Amino acid sequence: MTTLTEAPAPVEERAPDRKPRRNWTPWALLLPGLLWLTVFFLVPILSSVSASVQTGDYDDGFKLTWHWANYHDAIADFGPQYYHSLVYSLLTTIVCLALAYPVAYFIAFKGGRWKTLLMALVIVPSFTSFLIRTIAWKTILADNGTVVHTLASMHLLKITTALGWTVGNHVLASPAAVVCGMVYNFLPFTILPLYTSLEKIDPRLHEAGADLYCSAFTTWRRITLPLSMPGVIGGTLLTFIPAVGDYINAQLLGNPNTTVVGQRIEDLFLRQTNGYPVGSAMSVVMMVGTLVIVMTYIWRAGTEDLL
Amino acid sequence: MATQTLSTAPAPAGGDAHLKVRRRGPIAWARQHVLLVVTFLVFVFMLLPNGVILWMSFNSPEGKFNYTWHKFSLDAWKNPCSSSTMCHSIGLSLEIGVVATILATILGTMIAFAMVRHRFRARSGINALLFLPMAAPEVVMGATLAALFFNTIGPGAMGFWTITIAHVMFCISYVVVTVKSRLAGMDPTLERAAQDLYATPTQTFMKVTLPLVAPGIGAAALLAFAISIDDYIITVFTAGNSETFPMYIFGSVQRAYPAQIDVIGSLMLLGTMAVIAVSQVLNQMRAARKK
Incomplete structure (x- = not known):
């Protein structure tokens, strides 16, 4: 107003x-x-930093008492959640990159006149609500479904269970299902920037590499990969940042042993009485943690101009 | 594409005739076309859930949850609004989407014009303020906004407007990015030409600038609408007692998951695809008429 x-x-x-x-x-x-961004983004974030060191309850109100013990509670009590959030989002980013690179490469250099259609196919699924699409994985990975049967008949399920990726004879409600859902949800975010930067590369550079007796792999490593680095960095960031905060996949496809930070923050804010200071402290830890990881990554990759 | 490469594969390809010996057989073929095979599999992975949603929308679930196939039925398609809570939530989501899109598009376009067309100090600070909402984890934005609304207006007053405020907040940055790229790619000489021909600044803006930027603004609005209508995390923190469609779906996982949700999911996909197809055909007809 x-x-x-x-x-x-x-x-x-x-x-x-x-x-x-x-x-x-x-x-x-x-x-x-x-003003809108200041009032509804910056001020809340800053006030949550203050809220994270407050004590009190809903009846008497919260007071700023510099109660740093909230941070102790926010970190010590939720170790597994931080670990899960970090591992799942890193795994998701790596798998997304590994899957997205060949796809983006294929569309950019071998797509020909199908380029537009193929890129449309990357985006088309997201027209359906991501929640419905994530829940569809419950059907795909169901216990009596094809995926579980195939994995079980190949005795792969025993191996994945031994590794702790799946639980018992199920694929659903396991870390593997959570990461699968996350990869599925964030894959377009990796493909789009990768495609944009690969598409700009002159294919004649490949010919030049071949003319100079480079193998296809060397050409890729020495020419294509360095030129596509902006896409790699952009794609991984666009995947990692939302993946850290995501708790939908952990909630829908995981089990009580796969909880991530987001689930706990939601729980503290919306369901626990007086969970608000510790929830704020968790938000601050998460935000600072993400920022440190992202900044280190950008700094190491040497592309400050990305911002 | 697939058939084309299939037929040409066994013959030694002229373009990249390397010294490798080309063998026949499906495994050898797959090895020579790793890229194609991987791309195909990834596309299956990306499109499979949409297929499942369409398939399951014709299911008559055995229990409360439409997760496993039981038997074919058109019930869900015949009365998609059998649950009035669901259709109410869709209505609320659409209302929020429209209002948030309009506000975010106006505010974001204004910022984009200022950023591209004007020089001023504190530019990097403003860039950071615009970048942060795209980079901050959604839970954090939702949780902190929830705290703000709790403390100011109280949980009872939260609903349509608090959700809309939150959606406008995180849509602005996306609008700015989209409109900015369109503005930056525009030929500035066209506006100068209009002014040379004695157009007033208002006329120049209305007759030259705006029509040229319009596609960018349109794309930005579509993006904002898509983000708003699909958002769950920030919405759940700012919703109070109201329920948007994503919140309804999320709640259904605990209560009962009717086939109607899959019908809506299929309609969203088919509807958007129809709109794209029609606009493509119209574009081609327009192009043909010009020739």
Whole structure:
């Protein structure tokens, strides 16, 4: 509401202020949107940092008491959740990259006149709500379904269970199902930036590599891969960042032993009484953790201009 | 594509005639076309759930949950709104989607114009503020917004407007990115030409700039709508007692999962595909008429 009342004021100043250096037009255009982001994004995030060191309850209200023990509770009590969130999202990112690269490469260089159609096929599934599509995996991976039968008849299920990926004779309600769902959900986010950067590469560079007696693999390693690095970095970031926060797959396809940070935060905020300070502390830990990982990755990859 | 490569595969391909000996047989073929095989399998992986959804929408589930195939039935397609809670939630999702899209598109387009067309200080700070909502985990944004609304208006007042506010917040950045790329790729000489021909700034904007940016704004609006209508995590934190369609689906996993949900899922896919097909045909007809 404040944005609506405050926005028109600078507009009136626009005409007389035209001649002097200081031009108010950009600020008039920026103000409403930036105010919205400040009030509903920045302020809540900052206030949750304050909330994370508060104590109290819903009846008497919460007070800022610099109760750092909330962080102890938020980290010590939920070790497995942090571990799951990190491992699942890293695994998802790696598997997504491994699957997306060949697909993006194929569409970009071998797609020919089918390029547009194939890229459309990458996006088309997301027209259906992602929740319905994730729940469809319950049908695909069901105990009496083809996937489980095939894996069981090949005795692969015993191996995956021994490794702790699956549980008993089921694929559903296991870490493997969670990662499968996450890979499925985030794969388009890896393919799209990869395709964009691969598509820009001149295919004649491949011919040049072959002319200079490079094997196909060397050509890929020395020419294509370095040129597609922006896509690799963009794709992995677009996958990793939402994957860390995702708890839908863990909730729908996992079991009580696959819980991730997001599930606990939701639980603390929406169902636990007075869980709000510890929930805020968990959010802060998660946000800072993600930021540190992403920044280190960008810094190591040497593409600060990505931001 | 597949058939084409199939037929040409056994013959030594002219283009990349390497020294390798080409063998026949399905395994040798697969080895020579690893890329094609992998791509095909990944596409199966990506499209399988949509097929399952369409298939299961014709199921008459045995129990409460439509997870396993029982027998063919058209019941769910005949009355998709048998659960009024579901159709209410779809209505709410659509309303929020439309309002949030309009607001986010207006605010985001204004920011995009300012960023591309004007010079001002604090640009990198503003860029960071725009980037962060795309990079912050959704749970964190949802949880912190929930705390804000709890403390200011109280849980009882949360609903349509708090969800819409949240959706506008995370859609703005996507609108800015989309419109900005369109604006940046535009030829600035066209606007100068309009002004040379004595068009007022308003006329230039309405007759030249806006029509040229319109596709970008349209794409941004579609993106915002798609993100808004599909969002679960931030919505559940800001919803109070209201229930959007994603929240209904999520709740159904605990209560009962009717085949009607699969009908809606199929309709979403088929509907969008129909819209794309029609617009493609219209485009081609327009192009043909111009010739």
